[in-house]
Amino acid sequence: MSCGIVCTNMGVKAGKRIGVKGEIAAGAKNFVLNLGKDQANVVLHFNPRFDAHGDVRTIVCNSMDKGEWGAEQRESVFPFQEGTNVEIFITHDPSNLTIALPNNHQFKFPNRLGLQVIDFLNAEGDFTIKSIQLE
Numbered sequence: 750m751s752c753g754i755v756c757t758n759m760g761v762k763a764g765k766r767i768g769v770k771g772e773i774a775a776g777a778k779n780f781v782l783n784l785g786k787d788q789a790n791v792v793l794h795f796n797p798r799f800d801a802h803g804d805v806r807t808i809v810c811n812s813m814d815k816g817e818w819g820a821e822q823r824e825s826v827f828p829f830q831e832g833t834n835v836e837i838f839i840t841h842d843p844s845n846l847t848i849a850l851p852n853n854h855q856f857k858f859p860n861r862l863g864l865q866v867i868d869f870l871n872a873e874g875d876f877t878i879k880s881i882q883l884e
């Protein structure tokens with residue numbers, strides 16, 4: 750059950766950009782942004798872990814297809830500080846998603862579902878969304 754914000758029917762086509770601005774809680778353990786078609790079909794599960802599930806200061810990404818997790822991908826950068834505001838941008842094309850992080854870091858994650866339109870976004874964990882830009 751989601752207890753954070755949930756957006757549906759966003760209609761974000763390939764090449765358009767989603768900007769998520771929010772506050773990371775003081776003492777944060779982890780937070781999640783899920784983007785995709787719906788809760789069971791997630792093209793990007795973006796999970797910065799300060800200290801959670803055995804990971805410390807690691808971004809873990811994954812996908813979910815019809816409720817089934819894919820293979821995790823771990824990133825080498827962690828440009829987040831607990832108790833701060835942050836803005837994350839996500840764009841997608843038929844092959845990849847590009848995730849732009851603070852301090853000009855960015856990485857790609859495969860579009861395993863081949864999703865053309867992102868309709869769904871939800872946030873979980875130690876993160877409060879302040880604004881969402883669709884541009």
Ligand SMILES: C=CCO[C@@H]1O[C@H](CO)[C@@H](O[C@@H]2O[C@H](CO)[C@H](O)[C@H](OCc3cn(-c4n[nH]c(N)n4)nn3)[C@H]2O)[C@H](O)[C@H]1NC(C)=O
Nearest residue numbers: 779780781794796802803809810811818820821873874875
């Ligand atoms: C080493 C043997 C077991 O592997 C571990 O297995 C865990 C359970 O499957 C993996 O954690 C899950 O990893 C998933 C992505 O692959 C998800 O991140 C899953 O959490 C789902 C989730 C949590 N939350 C959430 N809500 N509120 C908060 N704080 N978190 N929302 N969605 C995590 O519980 C975890 O990433 C995985 N670790 C490794 C190294 O593979």
